[in-house]
Amino acid sequence: MPAVPVTIALLLISNIFMTFAWYAHLKDMSQKPWIIAALVSWGIALFEYLFQVPANRIGYTVLSVGQLKVMQEIITLTVFVPFAVFYMKEPLKLDYLWAGLCLVGAAYFIFRDKL
Numbered sequence: 001m002p003a004v005p006v007t008i009a010l011l012l013i014s015n016i017f018m019t020f021a022w023y024a025h026l027k028d029m030s031q032k033p034w035i036i037a038a039l040v041s042w043g044i045a046l047f048e049y050l051f052q053v054p055a056n057r058i059g060y061t062v063l064s065v066g067q068l069k070v071m072q073e074i075i076t077l078t079v080f081v082p083f084a085v086f087y088m089k090e091p092l093k094l095d096y097l098w099a100g101l102c103l104v105g106a107a108y109f110i111f112r113d114k115l
Helices: 003-028 034-059 065-087 093-112
Strands: none
Touching: 003 034, 003 065, 034 065, 065 093
16 A cells, blocks of 8 residues: 555544543543543553554655654644544634645645645
C-alpha cells in the first residue's frame, strides 16, 4: 500500500488517542486529582505514540517533515472538531471553519511542489 494513505490512516488513529489523552479528562475526571488524570492521559498517549511514530517513519519516506507536520495539523483539526462538538458538547463555532481554511492555505503552500 502506498506510504501516504498508510501515513494518513495511522495519524488519524494516533490523533483520536491524542485528543482523548489531552482533553477527555476535562469531562470524565474533573473531580479527580490532576495527577490521576495525568497518569491516565499518559496511558492513553502511549497508544497515540504506537501509531504516530510508525506513521511519521513511513510518511518520511515520501514526504518532508514540514509536509508531515501540516498533514498532522489538518488531521488534528478533523478529529478535534467532532470531539469538541459531540463528546465535550461544545457548540460548533465558525472559528473552526476559519482555522480549517488557514490549514487549507498551509496545505497548499507546503504541498504545492507536489501538485
